[in-house]
Amino acid sequence: MTVNVFDSKEVQDLLRAAANLGSQDGNARIRQITHRLLSDLFKAIDDLDMTPDEIWAGVHYFNKLGRDGEAALLAAGLGLEKYLDIRMDAADREADIHGGTPRTIEGPLYVAGAPVRDGVSKIDVDPDDNAGPLVIRGTVKGSDGQPVADAVVECWHANSKGFYSHFDPTGAQSDFNLRGAVRTGADGKYEFRTLMPVGYGCPPQGATQQLLDALARHGNRPAHVHFFVTSENSRKLTTQINIEGDPLIWDDFAYATREELVPRVVRKHGGTALGLKADAYQEIEFDIVLTPLVQGKDNQIVNRLRLAAAA
Structure with missing residues (x-):
């Protein structure tokens, strides 16, 4: 069953908190970009009904990408x-x-x-x-x-x-x-x-x-x-x-x-x-x-x- 929670207040509050949107400290541009990219990711998880296994496979892939030094490639x-x-x-x-x-x-x-x-x-x-x-x-x-x-x-x-x-x-x-x-x-x-x-x-x-x-x-x-x-x-x-x-x-x-x-x-x-x-x-x-x-x-x-x- 597909679950769509992206537009819920709970998720939107989570996104704002994760990017620290209400803060006057730090870097405003980085907050803006982080919020947008994280929002796009969360929305894709809903839209594609990604499983936890798929999400963690992606996390581990990025670990390997860093170890291999291949991000620019x-x-x-x-x-x-x-x-x-x-x-x-x-x-x-x-x-x-x-x-x-x-x-x-x-x-x-x-x-x-x-x-x-x-x-x-x-x-x-x-x-x-x-x-x-x-x-x-x-x-x-x-x-x-x-x-x-x-x-x-x-x-x-x-x-x-x-x-x-x-x-x-x-x-x-x-x-x-x-x-x-x-x-x-x-x-x-x-x-x-x-x-x-x-x-x-x-x-x-x-x-x-x-x-x-x-x-x-x-x-x-x-x-x-x-x-x-x-x-x-x-x-x-x-x-x-x-x-x-x-x-x-x-x-x-x-x-x-x-x-x-x-x-x-x-x-x-x-x-x-x-x-x-x-x-x-x-x-x-x-x-x-x-x-x-x-x-x-x-x-x-x-x-x-x-x-x-x-x-």
Whole structure:
């Protein structure tokens, strides 16, 4: 028998007490959010007739999620991070902001502190027999089409096993392997000399994959490269590109693919002169367009916990 008690005075009083709505102390915004989220949960329990067993299974799942350190990974896998991008896209349209390189999700694997080079950075610190050389280059421009000097382009991606340095469970990678940053000159150009990445999958025994299995979903991402791009007079850009031809480009468990962010991969020669591991290499040209500050402020900076290390 379905029981509906959400609208009762007893439950509504409980919700107000749990969020401490009548208090003048503490944080009013946190009280507001707590009350709304707790109300939505209680209402869902009524509407879906959730059992105590189901509720406690959820509580124990969140314990596992915390132990595994996968909350940010799950946020990407359930579309929460994509949803935030959808909201920011809508806010830009409402503010009549157009023409910049599309944003997409940051993901959980950024590490602050990568060394900043002028113009060009070779970021493959460790050898990788299974990955061929790759050059990613382009020009950072403003919305007026002019090059942006002194922009900082940060780049990070996985190795041929799908692992990121600082998060590699094998411990095989050096600090800041396949991570770097470039400061543009007057011509706005940047270049990363690196190795071709592959996609990765969620840890098979982790909490994220556990839930995805229950949903009959895979937990895999196509090969991709992340970017942060910052400039004094522009809004911060968080984006990533997918590697052309990857079969999972349109089946990314994190919903990060955007049509404008799948640049061509071109085969070239002359890599030896560039200090690459082989003369034949692949190149991606990815020009970046930044958008101006809003009333002198950068409304694209997202404050979240991120790992940092010293180079």
